[in-house]
Amino acid sequence: MSATTEAGARPSAMAAALKDAAITALVALGLFVPIVGLRTDVSPSGTLMLRQRWGDVAILVAIAFAGRLALLAWRAFRGDAKPASAAHAETMRKAGRTVAPILLGLAIVLPFIPGTGRYELDLGILVLTYVMLGWGLNIVVGLAGLLDLGYVAFYAVGAYSYALLATTFGLSFWVCLPLAGILAAFWGILLGFPVLRLRGDYLAIVTLAFGEIIRVVLINWASLTGGPNGITGIPRPSFFGLTFSAGGGPGSFADFFGIEPSPTHRVVFLYYLILALALLTNWISIRLRRQPLGRAWEALREDEIACRALGINVTTTKLTAFALGAMFAGFAGSFFATRQGFISPESFTFIESAIILAIVVLGGMGSQIGIALAALVMIGGFEVFRDLDEWRMLVFGGAMVLIMVVRPRGLVGHRTPTVALRERRSIGAEHVAEGHG
Amino acid sequence: MAYALQQLINGISLGMIYGLIAVGYTMVYGIIGMINFAHGDIFMIGAFVALISVVMLVSGGIMDGPAAILIVLLASMAVTALYGWTVERVAYRPLRGSFRLAPLISAIGMSIVLQNYVQVAQGARVKPIEPLLPGGVTVLHIDSFVVQFSYMQMLIIAVTLGVLAVFTWLVTRTPLGRAMRACEQDRRMASLLGIDTDRTISLTFVIGAALAAVAGTMYLLRYGVIDFYIGFLAGVKAFTAAVLGGIGSLPGAVLGGLLIGLIETFWSAYFSVQYKDVAAFSILAIVLIFMPTGLLGRAEVEKV
Numbered sequence: 094m095s096a097t098t099e100a101g102a103r104p105s106a107m108a109a110a111l112k113d114a115a116i117t118a119l120v121a122l123g124l125f126v127p128i129v130g131l132r133t134d135v136s137p138s139g140t141l142m143l144r145q146r147w148g149d150v151a152i153l154v155a156i157a158f159a160g161r162l163a164l165l166a167w168r169a170f171r172g173d174a175k176p177a178s179a180a181h182a183e184t185m186r187k188a189g190r191t192v193a194p195i196l197l198g199l200a201i202v203l204p205f206i207p208g209t210g211r212y213e214l215d216l217g218i219l220v221l222t223y224v225m226l227g228w229g230l231n232i233v234v235g236l237a238g239l240l241d242l243g244y245v246a247f248y249a250v251g252a253y254s255y256a257l258l259a260t261t262f263g264l265s266f267w268v269c270l271p272l273a274g275i276l277a278a279f280w281g282i283l284l285g286f287p288v289l290r291l292r293g294d295y296l297a298i299v300t301l302a303f304g305e306i307i308r309v310v311l312i313n314w315a316s317l318t319g320g321p322n323g324i325t326g327i328p329r330p331s332f333f334g335l336t337f338s339a340g341g342g343p344g345s346f347a348d349f350f351g352i353e354p355s356p357t358h359r360v361v362f363l364y365y366l367i368l369a370l371a372l373l374t375n376w377i378s379i380r381l382r383r384q385p386l387g388r389a390w391e392a393l394r395e396d397e398i399a400c401r402a403l404g405i406n407v408t409t410t411k412l413t414a415f416a417l418g419a420m421f422a423g424f425a426g427s428f429f430a431t432r433q434g435f436i437s438p439e440s441f442t443f444i445e446s447a448i449i450l451a452i453v454v455l456g457g458m459g460s461q462i463g464i465a466l467a468a469l470v471m472i473g474g475f476e477v478f479r480d481l482d483e484w485r486m487l488v489f490g491g492a493m494v495l496i497m498v499v500r501p502r503g504l505v506g507h508r509t510p511t512v513a514l515r516e517r518r519s520i521g522a523e524h525v526a527e528g529h530g
Numbered sequence: 531m532a533y534a535l536q537q538l539i540n541g542i543s544l545g546m547i548y549g550l551i552a553v554g555y556t557m558v559y560g561i562i563g564m565i566n567f568a569h570g571d572i573f574m575i576g577a578f579v580a581l582i583s584v585v586m587l588v589s590g591g592i593m594d595g596p597a598a599i600l601i602v603l604l605a606s607m608a609v610t611a612l613y614g615w616t617v618e619r620v621a622y623r624p625l626r627g628s629f630r631l632a633p634l635i636s637a638i639g640m641s642i643v644l645q646n647y648v649q650v651a652q653g654a655r656v657k658p659i660e661p662l663l664p665g666g667v668t669v670l671h672i673d674s675f676v677v678q679f680s681y682m683q684m685l686i687i688a689v690t691l692g693v694l695a696v697f698t699w700l701v702t703r704t705p706l707g708r709a710m711r712a713c714e715q716d717r718r719m720a721s722l723l724g725i726d727t728d729r730t731i732s733l734t735f736v737i738g739a740a741l742a743a744v745a746g747t748m749y750l751l752r753y754g755v756i757d758f759y760i761g762f763l764a765g766v767k768a769f770t771a772a773v774l775g776g777i778g779s780l781p782g783a784v785l786g787g788l789l790i791g792l793i794e795t796f797w798s799a800y801f802s803v804q805y806k807d808v809a810a811f812s813i814l815a816i817v818l819i820f821m822p823t824g825l826l827g828r829a830e831v832e833k834v
Contacts, residue, residue: 120615120616124613124616128575128582128647128648128651128652131582131586132651133581133585133653133657134653135657140660141581141657141658143586234631240634287819288815288818288819290819290822291818291822294559294564294565295773297634298565298769298770298773298814299814299818302766302770302815303811303815305763305766305807305811306807306808309805312804313805444642447638450638451639454631458631483650483654484650486646487642487646487650489639489642490639490642490643490645491639493635493636493639494639494643497628497632497636497639498621498624498636501625
């Protein structure tokens with residue numbers, strides 16, 4: 094090719110990029126003029142009036158223009174995208190092997206690291222709760238390939254089970270914990286039995302509807318659940334019968350061990366409690382993956398028709414995944430209730446389900462360490478942006494879209510089937526197809 | 531009797547709104563096989579654009595009455611269609627050919643974005659407007675109970691039927707409609723035969739969003755209050771309607787919408803208002819268990 098065509102191509106590419114960006118800016122103008130440019134406010138007389146904000150529109154349109162131009166430039170600079178190679182997956186797997194023990198070690202010693210105060214521990218508890226929920230949902234979504242959009246319903250069942258059993262019958266946390274898990278699993282079976290024969294998308298929407306039903310019932314059945322006000326005064330857990338009271342006193346944790354009473358003890362205890370529960374979830378799901386049941390889950394995720402041809406009882410297999418996932422959500426729920434001491438339907442909205450699902454997906458669906466990292470990044474990120482209240486969710490949603498567009502296989506994850514013939518091959522999340530029953 | 535008649539009128543006008551949203555769900559599901567989770571929020575955007583236009587026209591004293599409603603409707607359709615197009619372009623098109631859950635998760639993200647975007651831009655407070663078309667016709671007068679058929683409800687039914695007629699013509703009689711149906715049956719084959727599938731899918735989103743905008747405008751004019759959160763519940767119910775009617779079937783979506791509207795209205799009238807959503811969702815579960823293809827849907831052939 095001669096130099097003239099080269100020189101000729103450059104300005105025309107430039108012009109095309111500019112034109113493209115100009116169109117983007119025009120679209121942005123159309124999008125932002127009504128919604129951002131004209132804000133409706135309630136005027137003193139009670140009617141609505143418009144406040145004009147053209148400056149904001151101009152800024153947004155300029156951002157759209159510059160962003161599109163930058164994107165085009167980056168694409169031209171980068172050339173064609175390379176598909177993620179198997180070698181990359183292998184490196185990730187090796188990295189995962191070293192990162193996991195480090196993270197676990199950090200999690201264990203966190204309360205004793207100097208400078209760790211109440212705030213850090215509370216954040217740690219929050220992150221670990223989501224790690225546990227992520228691992229629980231991973232059984233359903235990552236292993237069995239069933240899309241559950243109403244996972245928070247089981248979390249709510251667990252929380253309310255504990256709260257009601259404890260406040261009504263005075264049962265202790267340690268009795269209620271398994272009961273809450275069983276109740277949540279029972280609800281999982283009850284819901285799953287009729288709907289698990291359905292195709293994946295339908296399952297998603299039925300679980301979503303179920304999540305909403307539970308929330309509506311919790312709000313309206315005020316005589317039992319306290320309605321929108323929730324349940325207060327939920328008892329705190331004890332350490333083998335020793336209570337954590339700030340003032341110490343006979344029968345308290347501090348008194349028994351002869352140490353200075355401190356409110357931190359309870360927080361540290363709660364921290365280790367959720368760490369243990371999360372590790373239990375992790376341990377059980379890793380163990381189950383090697384069992385025939387777990388293999389059936391993974392086989393189901395890969396190809397449901399083949400499974401049925403091989404004589405796997407598809408409904409029972411799905412049901413166990415659903416029930417186990419629900420059970421862990423129930424455990425997490427009763428932990429949540431005992432930690433907060435107060436629960437209300439506010440805590441169990443659809444957005445919670447979306448956050449947990451996002452953690453599982455960003456973690457790479459099926460990768461245990463990926464989910465832990467995703468929970469850390471996401472909940473930690475939420476905490477960092479706490480002051481930007483409304484903007485925080487906007488950024489969260491935007492990040493969800495962006496990550497799906499840029500790295501649909503999740504940020505960290507790559508999972509391998511637990512049992513495979515001859516060689517282990519990496520499976521990206523793109524192989525996950527929902528059941529077509 | 532009179533009470534039931536009143537509920538029938540209310541139920542049909544509500545059902546028309548659900549039906550319009552459901553058409554958008556069922557079209558997108560038919561053509562690319564994904565649940566467009568953000569569609570409920572597109573409906574909400576439509577309602578907000580209508581709100582802003584109403585405030586601009588009526589409170590600004592520029593126009594009033596039916597002419598204003600027409601302009602509000604057109605403005606809302608135009609802007610919302612642009613939103614529908616952008617959402618598809620930004621969040622779904624790059625994911626075509628990706629694994630099955632990816633577009634759904636992207637759609638959930640988009641739904642969160644749209645809700646919070648409107649919350650940030652327009653504020654979280656409920657927005658009330660004055661009724662544009664007050665009054666109505668008394669249909670029946672039994673004892674002390676008056677059955678009212680308000681002008682607004684008449685307008686909703688008339689506009690919905692008109693829009694659906696145009697839409698049916700578009701799908702069955704025009705080249706675009708043919709292309710859409712071809713993409714629905716077999717996208718790869720359609721593209722081999724020279725159909726620009728990307729463009730067809732974009733236009734599907736545009737049409738779906740415009741229909742949702744009509745629904746949003748009607749919702750605003752009928753109920754007079756909106757907030758940034760109305761899209762979620764309306765979206766889930768409209769999806770229920772689409773499933774009930776048989777997903778992928780356009781007449782089914784409207785039929786499903788009407789049924790959901792009627793069930794919800796009668797349930798609130800005779801049983802309890804608080805549990806009306808539970809009723810609608812329970813119907814969804816029951817239909818899926820006993821009639822997984824919906825009322826007018828066709829059974830999917832399973833190929834290995």
